[in-house]
Amino acid sequence: MKFGKQLLTQQTTEWAAHYINYKALKKIINSLPSAYKNNERSLPPTPAITVTLGAPRNNDLPQAADHLQQQKAAFFFKLERELEKVNSFYLQKEKEFNVRLRTLHDKKRILLGGEKKLSSNSTSLFTLTEAFQQFQQDLNKLQQFVEINATGFRKILKKWDKRSKSSTKELYLERQIEIQPVFNRDNMSYMVDSVDNILLELQNLSQGLNTTPSSRSTSPGRRLSVCELSVEHDVMDDIETDLFMAIIKDATPTVQEILGRVQHHQIEEDNDILSRVFWRVCSEKSSSIDSIQCLVNTNLVNFKYVDDISDRTCLHEAAIVGRLQLIKLCVDKGAKVDCSDVYGRRPLHYVCMYGYGDATTFLLSQKADCESLDHDGFSPLIYAVTNGHTKCVEILLGAGARIEPQATDGHSHIPLSLACKYGHEDIAMLLLEKRAQIIPDSEGLSPLHLASREGHHKLLKILTEHGVALLDTRDKYKGWTPIFYAASEGNIECVDVLIQASCQVDISDESNHSPIYYAAWEGHIECIDKLRKAGGRVEKTIEMKDESPNFVVTNGHLDGDIDMENNNTDLIPSLLLPPPIIPLRIYGHNYLDKKFHIQLTLGHLSTKPRRPPVHLYGNSQISSLKLIMSSKPDTGIIPHNIILPLGDDREVFSFQTDTLNKFLLEFDIFPTFGSKVIGKGVALPHVFNFNNGRERRNNLVIEGTGGKCICPLFDTHLKVVGELSFEFAIVKPFQGVQLEIGGQVETYWKSTSTISTIPRPGSVGDQSPGTGGINSRTISSFITSSSLSGEYIQVVVQVTRDMVAVVYPEWMLPVEGFDLSVSDVTVKQFKSLSRKSQEELGFNNAANPAELQKTIHQSYLTLEEVLKKLPPSIGVNLEIKYPTVFEMSRYWFSDIPDINTYVDTILQTVYNHAQGNTTNNGGGKSPSNLSVMFSSFNPAICTTLNWKQPNYAVFFNSYCGFDNQTINYGKKRKEQGETTHEEEIEQDKRCTSIKEAVKFAKINNLLGVIFEATLLVHVPSLITNVKQAGLILTTFGAANNDPRNIRIQEKYGVDAIVIDGVIKYNAR
Helix, strand or coil, X not given: CCHHHHHHHHCCHHHHHHCCCHHHHXXXXXXXXXXXXXXXXXXXXXXXXXXXXXXXXXXXXXXXXXXXXXXXXXXXXXHHHHHHHXXXXXXXXXXXXXXXXXXXXXXXXXXXXXXXXXXXXXXHHHHHHHHHHHHHHHHHHHHHHHHHHHHHHHHHHHHHHHHHCCCCHXXXXXXXXXXXXXXXXXXXXXXXXXXXXXXXXXXXXXXXXXXXXXXXXXXXXXXXXXXXXXXXXXXXXXXXXXXXXXXXXXXXXXXXXXXXXXXCCCCHHHCCHHHHXXXXXXXXXXXXXXXXXXXXXXXXXXXXXXXXXXXXXHHHHHHHHCCHHHHHHHHHCCCCCCCCCCCCCCHHHHHHHHCCHHHHHHHHHCCCCCCCCCCCCCCHHHHHHHCCCHHHHHHHHHCCCCCCCCCCCCCCCCHHHXXXXXXXXHHHHHHHHCCCCCCXXXXXXXXXXXXXXXXXXXXXXXXXXXXXXXXXXCCCCCCCCHHHHHHHCCCHHHHHHHHHCCCXXXXXXXXXXXXXXXXXXXXXXXXXXXXXXXXXXXXXXXXXXXXXXXXCEECCEEXXXXXXXXXXXXXXXXXXXXXXXXXXXXXXXXXXXXXXXXXXXXXXCECCCCCCCEEECCCCCCCCEEEEEEEECCCCCCCEEEEECCCCCEEEEEEEECCCCCCEEEEEEEECCCCCCCEEEEECHHHHCCCCXXXXXXXXXXXXXXXXXXXXXXXXXXXXXXEEEEEXXXXXXXXXXXXXXXXXXXXXXXXXXXXXXXXXXXXXXXXXXXXXXCCCCCCCHHHHXXXXXXXXXXXXXXXXXXXXXXXXXXXXXXXXXXXXXXXXCCHHXXXXXXXXXXXXXXXXXXXXXXXXXXXXXXXXXXXXXXXXXXXXXXXXXXXXXXCCHXXXXXXXXXXXXXXXXXXXHHHHHHHHHHHHCEEEECCEEEECCCCEEEEECCXXXXXXXXXXXXXXXXXXXXXXXXXXXXXXXXXXXXXXXXXXXXXXXXXXXXXXXXXXXXXXHHHCCCCEEEEEHHHHHHCCXXXXXXXXXXXXXXXXXXXXXXXXXXXXXXXXXXXXXXXXXXXXXXXX
């Protein structure tokens, strides 16, 4: 998830104006001169170097450097102002919280240290517990405020270093950021721990458990009077508890009897006992009005009684539960409608917050101020709009509530914008009928922007009818119009609405990218189709001469100057740290020898929304948590420390162990700044150790990916307080052969293959005159030129029921009347489907690699037979066909093996061939030099392949959001009366989005990706995005049948093209 989006989703609405202005800082960074960035001679080589034709020459570099200094001054000036803003707000809140905590501590000490014995149902205990719980919620909000701003400063400094080629991040963090009070965790940790301990103590009291009372000394001369007073207090406390319970249970006779006893046991300290009882029953929806009336008739209730902890009156409590009869009673008896509580909220705020229309009408009739603001700057109208209470909004508007923010307040909340953000159509209509203006907020986002981003298409249609002139209004920091937000989020209905309203689709933002570019990067194919049909701009390439292959221009815009949010810059090591280790992927990759690899996933990458991985029962207000994951037995690995909610949709964590029989994971949940454990859970060894299909089903295994587990979380009293859900995949070590680098089976990054050094005209590796050696356009060029050269035929591999690797390209076998997959039949049954004998196949008579590839897939051969028959001059791409969860839901697979067994079977065949197929060479023997690479459309297969062996390159395949043409072949049979809903089928974003596919390949150290070419041809700058991630890029699809498309791809750096099932790597 982009940090800008994370900030938007996790920030507290009422504090929105006080967060770091990340977009403004990022805009300054994006304005850095590209000429300096691309011409600075001192810069180290980058994965992809591209230059604009109009870049300044050497004598223009001083001017670019001056511009950089100006931008640097502007950036750090703005950064310091943002730091002051965040710090000032925190100090204000910290001061308020310290005062509140001291007050609550004093109340607690007085309550628990007094002479009277406290009942578990005591009103004082109830209000004190409620006050601490509310304080804990507010403290959680402040914790999240601190954490999200700390992340923002770290990320924006890393972006500055990346863009300006400087190394200021660590020094600035150390000397300017981390020393600020807002990022000093000591005071926050103290408050969090104090509140947690007190709440635990109060909880024990409410459950009748003993606590250690505060020590107190009593002189011997007063011992008797104290005992008498204690007895008197106990009697009154019992009366208070009994009276409250009788009113709740509607026991009117009991209420009357207790009220009679009150007259005989009243002491001066407790003259407010009936007022406290009345105050508390006002907050109970189940309390009987008849019983309450008996209490009122005593004339001993003080209706102006204010709780000394929450500052709420009985009118506040009645407003919170919306009991109109009690509200009227309180007002009639003198309760003030304009009294504010500790949060600055009046009764009108609460009835609007919870949507009580009749109570809103009554309070307004009693002259309640509908414009009053609480301490967070929220008016009753804002609460009603935010929570979607249409009736209350209508009443407030009728009473003259202001619908426009004050002109002098740039950070006021705009009711119409909030209605659009949360998707409240009826409320938006009411506001528009009252002539609410469609105006932008402080970030330049109009209601149309917000509705487009959130996907509220019905609301967007209403807005377009009222604000056609604002259809193409740009926001403040990106230069995005509403169509950009709709396209990038894949909100197809919103795209339709905007197109029908005649918005401008042939438009570019400040980065010179179109809406189609962002839709393509995210994999929203339907949005792309609609935008193109409406006249949306696709990128046009500028043809360049062959002798200048390093110059790449798209509409005059530098391809390398892409939106940095598209790349995960957090993966770039800090320049002030010791020189980073070069990723192993560049010179091969790490692999398992004897250990098991457990990959645990929090979050998801499906298209359907899911619940967060950590769910605490009854603690929905806790907005920021810390999760610590550690493995047992201890292998010396540092435990994973994760801040929740996750910064990304999906985060992966890895563990390794010698055996699964003793492996377990421990989960500890803490407050972000506290040290007291909120919940603890354990995933025991049986969760991870399964060997057969039945055990896998019992362990909730997700066929095609791995397993999932829901782990209960316990508190210190062994009560279940929540649950933690995660998915996991286990990669077992491959035991088939001895994997030794430099041994009999060579590695793909140290190949001895002969390389042609003569570039083809117009190829990607074409050198300009006077240059020599290998082109350095990509960081992986050495690997490409040293091993992945020439032609590779694509061979689709599956495994039969008796565990034999065979070659077959489709999911289902051509058996009429049956839905049989390859895994349903034995190899003998599989080979019987061939209508020709081996002698008639013409396998060795193929005229070219394309014919050879076609013949192989029509021959019903085993993988072993194919490897033996292939000539050493042709490489082979073994595409492992294994269903994903999405494909599992659409096809019938009755008995497919687990991933480890599946991959081991194929690897064993490949290694057996590599070791056993030798040729005579001068009396000696040398292994066959058949080049092999692996690929798959299943992410789990790619991960497993990469961890099991170091000798062969692994690529991730993706249709980039397009459907496979064979998707309808061999679908599950629909049972009678069964209905299917295609939109309910979950799709892994890694399989549909170029962005997620690139991120997956990079994180898992895959050598490259193989993408469907259509999107890359229409939006060539996407090629630059992939290449800058350091990945080898191969394309396939019908688009490659057009020579013009091939030329475009070669110009932009595509490494290989697939035509007729044959991969052709460009010469370097």
